[in-house]
Amino acid sequence: MIRLEGVTKTYGEGPNRVEALRGVDLHIAPAEFVSIMGPSGSGKSTLLNLVSALDRPTGGKITIEGQDISTLTDDALTLFRRRRIGLIFQFFNLLPTLDALHNVLLPVMLEREARGEDVERARGLLEQVGLGKRTHHRIHQLSGGEMQRVALARALVLGPKLLLADEPTGNLDSHTGEAMLALLKGVRDQHGTTIVMVTHDRNAALVADRQVRVKDGTIVEDGAAARLAAGA
Numbered sequence: 001m002i003r004l005e006g007v008t009k010t011y012g013e014g015p016n017r018v019e020a021l022r023g024v025d026l027h028i029a030p031a032e033f034v035s036i037m038g039p040s041g042s043g044k045s046t047l048l049n050l051v052s053a054l055d056r057p058t059g060g061k062i063t064i065e066g067q068d069i070s071t072l073t074d075d076a077l078t079l080f081r082r083r084r085i086g087l088i089f090q091f092f093n094l095l096p097t098l099d100a101l102h103n104v105l106l107p108v109m110l111e112r113e114a115r116g117e118d119v120e121r122a123r124g125l126l127e128q129v130g131l132g133k134r135t136h137h138r139i140h141q142l143s144g145g146e147m148q149r150v151a152l153a154r155a156l157v158l159g160p161k162l163l164l165a166d167e168p169t170g171n172l173d174s175h176t177g178e179a180m181l182a183l184l185k186g187v188r189d190q191h192g193t194t195i196v197m198v199t200h201d202r203n204a205a206l207v208a209d210r211q212v213r214v215k216d217g218t219i220v221e222d223g224a225a226a227r228l229a230a231g232a
């Protein structure tokens with residue numbers, strides 16, 4: 001599903017040069033739920049931004065669903081990301097002027113005019129995340145947990161096989177965060193969606209099948225979450 005080979009990322013030049021990733025090799029199988037952990041500044045978001053095709057590596061190769069994304073033009077990369085990858089962010093990144101339903105429909109509307117069946121699908125997704133009664137609420141009328149659930153519904157509207165989340169519980173209280181994690185796990189279990197989640201939250205990491213630990217731009221630990229928890 002995802003393969004990184006010798007991936008490096010350098011920002012800036014001269015005294016401002018930062019080697020955010022120093023050679024990352026990682027293979028993630030279809031339907032795997034992987035958490036990426038590590039201290040602040042270790043390169044987690046950089047890694048996720050490269051896999052989500054929001055940015056390009058300085059060196060190395062990234063293949064997603066068999067596609068070497070370094071060979072794509074900027075326009076092709078934008079389409080690839082929109083159509084094939086669902087994204088969720090710590091600060092939700094929703095459009096405040098639209099209601100919940102239209103936020104969910106946004107990826108569709110960037111492609112073409114939304115049809116009746118798209119609206120039905122968006123409503124269905126909002127229902128699945130427990131927001132069936134909030135479809136016409138504006139974003140500012142929702143709680144943080146509700147906003148993140150709208151973001152999840154939006155990420156799923158085009159039926160991606162890959163879902164990427166950067167600190168999806170970072171702005172939620174523990175109860176709301178747990179509900180969000182259960183939804184993510186449900187998406188994987190029901191649809192076989194591959195999920196890669198960056199998190200600081202130990203509980204979040206333990207929901208995943210596999211925990212990858214990043215430090216100073218390299219992977220320092222990679223194993224099944226349960227095995228790590230057992231201290232083995």
Ligand SMILES: Nc1ncnc2c1ncn2[C@@H]1O[C@H](COP(=O)(O)OP(=O)(O)O)[C@@H](O)[C@H]1O
Pocket residue numbers: 011012018019020038039040041042043044045046047
């Ligand atoms: N756009 C950027 N320009 C310059 N440096 C950056 C940029 N993005 C991240 N960095 C630097 O790269 C390193 C890794 O950052 P990041 O991937 O955001 O870490 P994390 O998500 O693990 O906290 C940090 O030292 C950060 O300051």
Ligand SMILES: [Mg+2]
Pocket residue numbers: 044045046
């Ligand atoms: Mg980060």
